Amino acid sequence: MSTKQLKLTSFSNQDKLIVHNLLQKKVLEIEHNDQLKLENQLCFSVYACSREITKMYRPYLDKLGITYPQYLVLLVLWEQHETTVKALGAELYLDSGTLTPLLKRMEESGLVRRERSKEDERRVMVRLTTKGEELKDDASIIPDAMATNSGLSKEEFTKALTSFQQLLDHIHSVNDKK
Amino acid sequence: MSTKQLKLTSFSNQDKLIVHNLLQKKVLEIEHNDQLKLENQLCFSVYACSREITKMYRPYLDKLGITYPQYLVLLVLWEQHETTVKALGAELYLDSGTLTPLLKRMEESGLVRRERSKEDERRVMVRLTTKGEELKDDASIIPDAMATNSGLSKEEFTKALTSFQQLLDHIHSVNDKK
DNA sequence: ATTATTTAAGTTGTGCACAATTAAATTTTA
């Protein structure tokens, strides 16, 4: 069917207006639908990206006998040496339901010590053991390897980071408001 | 201590060179360290972003009685109506170890049917039930709400999506190579 | 045709995530 057949020669002006409005409505509908698909794509790509990144870390972290969330805890402790479950949760956006068992496993494997604060017995202090500190050297090659594997140029890298942090900051504040 | 005290007036030319080289080395070291921190920040923000996004979806999905991964499965099935575990895994980057129990739960709650293909009995076909199809209407408000909540303008949105997909594609291909 | 290989899904075990609840210590308020 050629488009020529669709010329509205036999239509009244009013009918033409109706058809025109219908078309316009349809176009908006399609554009809207495309937006929704983009929205879905964005959320999916973040979700998949996160898992692919941890998969990328895995072979390196396996050698150290730790998992990705455990590595994040160590990154904090290598900077601060001592912290609390609460503070750790605020930095990593994780709650005690996740951190308590995770830290127990890390204690089990000799990387950290956990003990109640004497000043405020609600708090649990988390500190590195010697073994935990020493792991820093073995882990020092990881960020370089990951930067290479990510395949981004310095500019692309910075752009990606900006996007992610912008999105993260906003969503986190929206989520916390409720 | 003022910087004026640091002038190398009493140094020989050779000593000045040595000091200069030391300084240059230190600067490179600091720059390298900053790069590593950026790398860590990128990986962390992707990880946290992913969880914050699912948290943003949760109240909407709770009303429908589904989880975020189940929602992703439904997004695929609302487009295709029928698929296999294998194909679903390829689209969502998930394996049967994750999908089989997930699909069983969805079958349990009456959203999908699972049955062995007659042509190739290794395959399991996944199809929507009427209930699963009808859920599409209830879910139609979600992408709009999420786009609003994400707080990104259309441009920022597109830029972010490009970054994420670029990163995802590259890492996924790197991970698969091994 | 028979054996070997590959493919697809399921199973098992470990470790997050997180909602909801509980328990205990501390702070606020009446």
Place this chain on the structure above:
DNA sequence: TAAAATTTAATTGTGCACAACTTAAATAAT
């Protein structure tokens, strides 16, 4: 200061993720 409210961790239960392995069917190689 005694009771109420808040803060901090821990606990319980559900649902992913994924590595490693098993099982069964289909395809390829001999």
